[in-house]
Amino acid sequence: MATDPGAGTGAGLGLREFVRGTAALDDAARAWLAEAVPPDCFGYPSGLTADERLALTYARLRRAGRAAPPAAALLADPPALCGLLERAAIADPALFHVMLLHYTLALGPIMRFGEGRDGPEGPGGQGGPAEARAALESMEAFGTLLMTEVGRSNSHLSPRTTARHDPATGGFVLSTPDAAAAKFPTSAGHPGVPKVAAVYATLVHAGVERGVFVFVVPLRGPGGEVPAGVRVVAAPETSGLRVDYAAVLLEDLHVPYGAWLRDGARIDGGAFHDPAGSAAARLTRSMGIAPPVWRAVISASAAVARASAGTLLAHSAGRGTLGRLGPRRPLTDYRNQREAVLGALASAYALTAVAGHVKARPAAAPAPGGPGTAWAPWSAVDRDLALLKVAATVQAQETVSRCRVHSGAPGFAAVERLNAYRGLTHAYLNAGGDNELILYDTARAMAALDRYTPPPARPGPPGGGDLESPRTWLSLAGEVERRLRDRLADRVEAARKAGADDFAAWNDNLALAARTARACADRTVLEIVAGAAESGPPALRRTLALYALDWLEGRAGDLLNEGVARPGVLEEAAEARRRVGDALAPDAAELAAALELPSEVTAPPAAFTGAGGPGGG
Known part of the structure; x- marks a missing residue:
């Protein structure tokens, strides 16, 4: 097995173009990507507390957002957004996760359903969530999602969190009825990080449930303070995908009419109007923010498969063995290791083909009235893309696990690499649609x-x-x-x-x-x-x-x-x-x-070279 990247049979001709894809980013985009997620993001300094580590993750997100193009441009350019998220995934899976939430699940609904879509928002000239959007776009605050409820499975289909229209104010009162309806998991646990949430709630008007809509809610202020009507319960620290998980309960939280991302619906003269036509169709439309998520998750799955395969090859190539059947034979002379390396590369290339396909593929418009779903709303949004998300996350998880096992002790101990990728791929077997x-x-x-x-x-x-x-x-x-x-x-x-x-x-x-x-x-x-x-x-x-x-x-x-x-x-x-x-x-x-x-991916772990860990922020 050749170890010199310049050696071999000329296989590199066409391979780099394939990996970059038909919608390859130009040199300018590659430059801002490197600035947005620089080398110091590939690991964490030692000795950080959990809160300090999370604070550094969000500092990295702020720096990335300010180096990248404006959010609206990114959301309109799948290859660029996926490129940013791919680099974040291989550098720092926690950064990928909070970045995905920020762009696709907080800013995404605001831009798709909110102000600017269909004129002034509501009675009294109340504006849309322009202030929240400005804070998110400037990275003064970070976006998160309140969708899943902890106490019931399939909670996406019928959230118990309600948004009751208040005729006296024209706004809404958001309420979580009990602890079983708490929104979990959500990334809102760090006490010093400003957060804005996209909240999925069942809108109730005149005592009638009108379907699931999205509302923009400030969860934490500039200093991390929590407003009245919001209760945040931080979850214990985890060793998997390390972000600031928390449960959030809304206790008669009053929000203005403009906080409702109404997607063309309105309350006019006391009457409720919704172009979706039914509560079931409204649920599908409100979940229509999922395709950018699935594209990003598929792309990130391909990226971590590529990084894992490269890590395994770097571990294996030129490594000697002392097995008594053939002392001092190269490790890759053993077929089990050779097949693991080549199989990981094959998986990485296959997932790269899938990622290239979805980045170039327009999202399907949700079909009116279907397709019918029984367990979750996702297939009604874009069945093929949701299914490819399943395939990609499973394949990536298997690939990362294979590389981790075949890297021996370094695969287990190098937590900033294969273990971190394992946490990411495992999380997204359930996250982004189970x-x-x-x-x-x-x-x-x-x-x-x-x-x-x-x-x-x-x-x-x-x-x-x-x-x-x-x-x-x-x-x-x-x-x-x-x-x-x-x-x-x-x-x-x-x-x-x-x-x-x-x-x-x-x-x-x-x-x-x-x-x-x-x-x-x-x-x-x-x-x-x-x-x-x-x-x-x-x-x-x-x-x-x-x-x-x-x-x-x-x-x-x-x-x-x-x-x-x-x-x-x-x-x-x-x-x-x-x-x-x-x-x-x-x-x-x-x-x-x-x-x-990046060289940081395939370099030996710092613990094995005597080098200190990277910093950054």
Whole structure:
């Protein structure tokens, strides 16, 4: 395995362009990215208290926001916003998380639903949340989200936090009825950080629930003080994704009419009007801020997969071993380590293809009245993008874990790198839309053929063909998806005919539903990967073929159970992986170099070099 980035077979030709994508950032953008997230963000000084560490995270966010283009420009430019968030993710996962909240889940709703959309806001000339927007755009305050409620699952569908219209003032009174309805988790726990929240609440007008809307609420003032009507309960310190988690309760908090991000709805002459037409449609529209989140999470998943693969290669290349079967053999002579390194690179390149696809893909407009969802609202917003978020976070989490294990003691001890990436990828299996719930709603739509067309049937007996060919991958993936969908639909229908209600019919088939939707995600990713492989240089084609072979091995149970693959397919796949891996090994260093990782990512941890930790702020 070549260790010199300039060595090898010329694989670098075209790889760097592929990684940068069709919407590559220009030199000016790359310059402001480096200024926004400079080298001192790649780690924390030792000896900081939890509050000091969090204060530094927010200082980094303020510096990044002031170096980057204006928020409105970033939100209108997915490649630029994703580029900023990708760099934050590999430098400091906590910075990525608070940056994502600030831009997409606080400023995003204000710009999409709030002032400036449809004229003056409400009675008495009350303005929209211009003051909050100005504070967020200037980075004088930081944005957060109050959506999930701690005491009930699926709380997004029907928040118990209410915003009751007050005819006397024209404004609203926001109330959390009890501790079970507290908004958690939210990043509002640091006592000295000014915060503005986008609050999701059920609007009540004239005693009638009108649907879920977003309200802008100051949670902490310039010195971190909490206003009357807001109670913040900081959560214990965590060792996962280290941000200032807290539960927030709103206790008869009065806000003006302009705090309502009304998205064209209005209260006029005592009457309520909403262009959404129904509470269900309003929920889908209010959740329409999710696509920028999913694009960013997919892009960050690709970024941390790239960083993890580069870290593992840096650990492995040139490393000697003392195993008695072959003393002083290079570590990458052992196939388990070689396959781990190449598999991580393959995963990184596959996720990079997916990230490039979503950054260039316009968000789907929510379909009127559907698709129907039962567990969460996300699939009604953009089912395909939500499903790709599932696929990307799962793949990134598996890749980071593989790299961590195969890096030995440094992988466990270097907390500012692989452990931090592990915390990030694990968190986003649930954050940004719970993966399991997205799978269930996807499977439900698939079974009902709700805006879904199954892949065409493949004729003939179980087979495989050339396992290194994209045509074979897509044939196998499409056929297993179709058969799983048919079996799921048959089972649910049989349960209904036997007298089961919808809950019982689906509750008995949730495992099959998850596998069915996962098959749809697999096929969607493989279509993107196959397109990239067909148009890319030889090293890229081999790398993505290795990804597909890893997929086949991981899904062999379903392929064999559904009669899609022939017996012996695992042995065939293993042999193909050896062939591809042997051909790809000389290109490993060039594959890693084309990822253009900052040197701080692949450098040995400071603890192993005697260097001090980075600072910054």
